[in-house]
Amino acid sequence: MEIIEKIKTNKSIDNLTEIQKICLNKLQSSPLPNPKSEQWRLSNKSKFSNFLNYSVNEKDPIFDIPFPKTSQSTIRLVIGDNCQTNFIEENFSIKQISEDKLVKYIKEQISYFDQNENWSDLLNLSLNCTKNILGLKINGSEIPPIEIFSHASSNSLNAKTLVIFLEKNCDIDLLQVNLGKDNSSLSQSTFLCLEENSSINHGVVSYGENKSNLLNSLNVIQQNNSEYNLGSLHFKFNYARFEIRIKQSKGNAKTNIKGMQITKKDEQISTFTKIDFHGPNGFLDQINKSLADDKSHAIFEGSIIVPKIAQKTDASQLSRNLLLSNLAQIDTKPQLEIIADDVKCKHGATISQLNEEELFYMRTRGITLTEASKLQLSSYFQEIISFIPVSQDRWDLLDKLLNEN
Amino acid sequence: MKESDPILEVENLSASTDNLPILKGVSLTVYPGEIHAIMGRNGCGKSTLSKIIAGHPSYNITNGDIKFLGENINSLEPEDRAQSGIFLGFQYPIEIPGVSNLEFLRVSTNARRKFLNKEELDTFDFEELVKEKLEIVKMDHAFLSRSVNQGFSGGEKKRNEILQMALLEPKIAILDETDSGLDIDALRIVASGIKKISNAQTGIILITHYQRLLDEIKPNYVHVMSDGQIIKTGDSNLALKLEEKGYEWTDNFIKET
Numbered sequence: 304m305e306i307i308e309k310i311k312t313n314k315s316i317d318n319l320t321e322i323q324k325i326c327l328n329k330l331q332s333s334p335l336p337n338p339k340s341e342q343w344r345l346s347n348k349s350k351f352s353n354f355l356n357y358s359v360n361e362k363d364p365i366f367d368i369p370f371p372k373t374s375q376s377t378i379r380l381v382i383g384d385n386c387q388t389n390f391i392e393e394n395f396s397i398k399q400i401s402e403d404k405l406v407k408y409i410k411e412q413i414s415y416f417d418q419n420e421n422w423s424d425l426l427n428l429s430l431n432c433t434k435n436i437l438g439l440k441i442n443g444s445e446i447p448p449i450e451i452f453s454h455a456s457s458n459s460l461n462a463k464t465l466v467i468f469l470e471k472n473c474d475i476d477l478l479q480v481n482l483g484k485d486n487s488s489l490s491q492s493t494f495l496c497l498e499e500n501s502s503i504n505h506g507v508v509s510y511g512e513n514k515s516n517l518l519n520s521l522n523v524i525q526q527n528n529s530e531y532n533l534g535s536l537h538f539k540f541n542y543a544r545f546e547i548r549i550k551q552s553k554g555n556a557k558t559n560i561k562g563m564q565i566t567k568k569d570e571q572i573s574t575f576t577k578i579d580f581h582g583p584n585g586f587l588d589q590i591n592k593s594l595a596d597d598k599s600h601a602i603f604e605g606s607i608i609v610p611k612i613a614q615k616t617d618a619s620q621l622s623r624n625l626l627l628s629n630l631a632q633i634d635t636k637p638q639l640e641i642i643a644d645d646v647k648c649k650h651g652a653t654i655s656q657l658n659e660e661e662l663f664y665m666r667t668r669g670i671t672l673t674e675a676s677k678l679q680l681s682s683y684f685q686e687i688i689s690f691i692p693v694s695q696d697r698w699d700l701l702d703k704l705l706n707e708n
Numbered sequence: 709m710k711e712s713d714p715i716l717e718v719e720n721l722s723a724s725t726d727n728l729p730i731l732k733g734v735s736l737t738v739y740p741g742e743i744h745a746i747m748g749r750n751g752c753g754k755s756t757l758s759k760i761i762a763g764h765p766s767y768n769i770t771n772g773d774i775k776f777l778g779e780n781i782n783s784l785e786p787e788d789r790a791q792s793g794i795f796l797g798f799q800y801p802i803e804i805p806g807v808s809n810l811e812f813l814r815v816s817t818n819a820r821r822k823f824l825n826k827e828e829l830d831t832f833d834f835e836e837l838v839k840e841k842l843e844i845v846k847m848d849h850a851f852l853s854r855s856v857n858q859g860f861s862g863g864e865k866k867r868n869e870i871l872q873m874a875l876l877e878p879k880i881a882i883l884d885e886t887d888s889g890l891d892i893d894a895l896r897i898v899a900s901g902i903k904k905i906s907n908a909q910t911g912i913i914l915i916t917h918y919q920r921l922l923d924e925i926k927p928n929y930v931h932v933m934s935d936g937q938i939i940k941t942g943d944s945n946l947a948l949k950l951e952e953k954g955y956e957w958t959d960n961f962i963k964e965t
Binding site: 659660661663664665666667668669670671672674675678679681682683685686 | 762763764765766785786787789790791795796798801802804805806807812815816819820823855872876
């Protein structure tokens with residue numbers, strides 16, 4: 304109940320919005336997630352309570368984006384920054400969704416929420432006033448790449464919400480960057496709606512600093528013939544959860560997911576995915592990689608749900624994990640729930656260490672152990688990094704990662 | 709009496725892995741310009757000997773010494789051995805998905821060049837060098853853009869090993885069953901590549917089961933290994949006898965001292 308009181312009595316929140324009231328009301332019945340539930344049982348309790356410990360901060364200090372914008376055509380937005388969000392060009396338009404429509408949409412989403420499964424979203428929406436909710440409606444063609452930043456401030460709990468409607472026949476490259484600060488907690492909820500024949504190459508890159516925490520929830524609804532490609536990367540968080548919920552609402556849609564989480568020291572980072580097929584001929588190809596070092600803990604739990612209506616579904620979910628230390632821990636659980644009888648679904652998980660024979664082979668060619676490990680990690684990262692829509696000249700993510708590790 | 713100093717001296721070498729003795733007193737000396745063949749049944753310790761000379765961390769030397777150019781290298785790291793000129797051609801070359809063959813070859817070549825106080829090569833200069841070396845093993849340039857050994861046929865992997873040998877210009881090359889899995893044409897290409905790379909200053913150890921490689925590259929010495937020891941040494945005729953009589957013929961040999 305503490306968190307509810309904290310929100311209600313927070314001085315930085317002027318007036319509670321209708322959405323906040325609804326969510327707070329829902330949280331009253333379950334103020335904290337059920338620690339025995341599948342989604343939360345492995346969550347580190349002290350780290351999670353540390354997430355909630357910071358004071359709620361609605362008013363952000365000035366934010367400096369950590370890397371330069373090199374291409375003029377890229378559209379760059381910072382949630383909560385009052386930046387220009389309306390772009391109307393000959394071929395395309397990106398417009399801010401009106402408050403009425405946004406509230407209506409979010410209320411509808413809340414009505415489908417499962418109290419425990421969507422706890423992160425309920426928290427996010429109960430924390431968030433209108434200023435930190437960015438709603439965009441995108442249509443047209445030849446849309447330039449979009450970058451959207453969410454950030455936390457030191458010693459604060461910040462919440463940011465992003466809602467995007469991608470209209471029919473639209474293709475976009477969207478990079479979402481979530482940045483943690485020293486001793487901070489960031490709650491990020493994203494809602495994407497892909498209309499017919501639309502497609503998103505979506506990159507989610509989240510990284511923190513010392514003692515950063517993150518609750519990152521992503522909700523995607525795909526209509527017929529839409530294609531959703533997600534490349535994600537989470538690293539340098541004391542505690543982070545990435546929850547992905549994708550619903551192919553009428554089937555006949557394609558989803559490709561390549562995600563990775565990297566943990567060191569005593570960090571805990573987890574990824575939960577739920578892919579729901581609500582029609583026939585759905586397609587999913589998912590790979591999730593974890594790399595755990597020192598005394599850290601990485602978790603992956605994935606579920607693929609194929610009801611009777613989802614005949615001819617073709618889904619694959621693979622969890623590949625690398626343990627770099629004897630004290631690190633990896634939990635992985637890919638799952639299938641299949642009712643339909645004419646489907647092709649597979650799942651699997653592997654946990655291994657750096658391949659010693661590969662390392663020896665490289666060393667017999669004069670490559671040092673450090674360099675050989677770097678080459679091996681680079682190959683491990685490459686599959687995921689190459690799927691994230693980030694141009695190399697703008698941000699050399701691979702170098703950043705290799706230097707970090 | 710040899711005119712020059714030996715490249716490699718293995719002296720009474722014993723080694724084990726997981727407390728299981730594999731080598732039980734192997735001695736072998738290779739002088740510049742010499743080609744040695746090591747033959748023997750599967751599991752007799754041939755590959756282990758090659759790995760230990762290259763510095764595989766899974767094996768412990770329990771007795772004896774390995775000297776390279778007069779220096780004891782028992783405790784030298786594999787990369788230091790490679791940089792100083794020891795090359796191991798693998799029986800089963802390792803696939804490294806995601807690591808570009810070209811980049812791998814360039815990093816390896818530069819590590820060796822650095823040791824030799826030669827200028828390191830940038831991507832463009834290296835492309836020139838590798839183009840020339842590809843000719844030796846008749847490999848297509850397209851192999852360079854693929855991941856190291858990934859999706860290569862058995863023959864292509866072995867040719868890639870010889871390409872690496874050509875780029876690294878080792879003082880001594882230990883080629884572990886380089887002939888296995890090769891068809892007749894590929895065997896000739898690989899053998900001719902080895903001959904082109906070797907010279908009067910280098911030494912070669914060929915580990916093989918078959919005479920067909922030794923028809924292409926005539927060894928100065930043939931050693932027969934059994935149960936972690938070299939039990940007989942002879943000239944190239946020894947390999948012909950083995951081909952004719954099989955390893956059973958060697959069963960009654962007593963270790964030659």
